[in-house]
Amino acid sequence: MENAIEISNLSKKYDEFHLQNINFKLPKGSIMGFVGENGAGKSTTIKLILNLINKDCGEVNVFGLDNIKNEKKIKDNIGVVFDESNFPDNMIASDVNLVMKYIYCNWDDSIFNSYLKKFSIPLKKTINEYSRGMKMKLSLAVAMSHHAKILILDEATSGLDPIVRDEILDIFLDFIQNEDHSILISSHIISDLEKIADYITFIHNGKIVFSEAKDSLLYDFGILKCSNSDYEKLDKEIIIGCRKNQFGVEALIRKSNLKGNYIIDHASIEDIMLFQIKGGK
């Protein structure tokens, strides 16, 4: 399977933070949810993919091309949305159209205008009169109006109400119908990612914990519930994280590592993250 993005051994050190040896692949035609707590390194990784900051070492290939040597070509094919809209406050949507025409060689007025209509973006209001949802929709319309093959979205749905988010998730699913398209989306709204992502990449303290197909994560991870005494008999090597309460122990495990008959509950992506970050052993 071809990869839209391939990251190998990517590192970046700040005074108090180290993004270490990042490796993951976004297969073409898929959506990857990029998750992790505040300050885990998601935006830093995304900025490195976009060559907005300098790496210390490692490689980023987009469409099989080095992201630094082929920056212009790559950026023409990527649509990016950050959590803040960066358009000047006094612009109206048609001004944005004019500016983008000069930025992207593949800019398509007719697609942009159809998104404005589809998203009910007001044509006469200036951007400072937009709601947050309108600003996000305008950013998405821009990201998708130059025939981009990859969308990179950093917290693009944060602060939006569930109805607008749901509409936007549908837009992403629509975008991905074209098998040449791919999406990398970072979000703290894990339930959204559970709905649309094919792959989940989890970053913690600047390191990748896992990058796997969502279905295999949901199939393999489980929460084992048992008494304290049964827990003591378990091989601790297979325990990824555990929570003790007055009734016994809940432990996150990979079912493939567990021998014997136990009652295992479903683990959501949020459970998997929380047990790994907060769970003891």
Ligand SMILES: Nc1ncnc2c1ncn2[C@@H]1O[C@H](COP(=O)(O)OP(=O)(O)OP(=O)(O)O)[C@@H](O)[C@H]1O
């Ligand atoms: N320019 C910078 N100089 C120094 N440290 C930085 C710089 N940019 C980011 N950092 C640090 O890098 C770490 C990772 O930040 P990053 O923005 O990548 O996290 P994140 O996972 O995107 O977090 P959030 O979910 O809160 O957006 C943080 O500790 C942050 O303070």
